[in-house]
Amino acid sequence: MSVISVTKDFDSLTLTLVADFDAPAERVWRLWADPRQLERWWGPPSYPATVERHDLTAGGEVTYFLTGPDGQRQRGWWRVTSVNPPKSLEFTDGFADQDGAPVAGMPTTRVRVQLREHQGGTRMELRSFFDNREQMEQLVSMGAVEGLQQSVGQMDAVLANSAGRNERKDTR
């Protein structure tokens, strides 16, 4: 198991996930810093990600789209706020329109990643949080709850190691 712990703070609307990887920090960093690697894990199998722009510098932008089983594209973006390879990364993740431009008024989540050496491997601490309760409410009411059930279905599929299960989209 690579996930060591998950804690959820319902007051500050923060998810903290700690995971250990059997690889050096530089290698784990490349999962984030190399767009071709990023797109192999950012979206779930049935909604694979394609990363278009990838500028992992402070103030830089990452743009991507997820392609669903019906061929429909959901676009998203990151705005990078802080980067310190191979140790830390902070960005805001949000929804984009079909041209890849951020959609005003749509909820965003913020992500902070920290990598450090731990027992010969790498410990990743990830915090994902909503800036405020309105954003969270908005994301829930947009039907992302459905996304949860789909993601859980996908996890079951992964655990069962059966490729043909009904795997659906991730939330972001």
Next chain:
Amino acid sequence: MVVDQLTDEAVDQLFHALADATRRDILRRCAAGGPSVSRLADAYPMSFAAVQKHVAVLERAGLVTKERRGREQLVRTDPDAVRRARQALDQLEAAWRGRVDRMSRLLAQAPGPEAHEPTRGRNR
């Protein structure tokens, strides 16, 4: 960073608040209705002040709110807010567990060609 400290503190407060059987019981009573602090105090073999302290711990963790009604203070949970926060964070958890799973599997694969310098992205 301030956000970090606040979050750690908030997490600690939440766990501290839920670690005590009396406080969990208070939370259940508050979810069922909006009892006053004095009515809560009647329900437990402890002083008013002790119950008030328990309520304060729950309040700091964001689990209950106090509402003044005349001379009384009613203690309430907001089940809807709690439920929605749970849903939202459950979604994030599911999304990130899936991602970490995939990251692990990528790392376990034989290292591919080292095509990119690690800190710079590229356009395509």
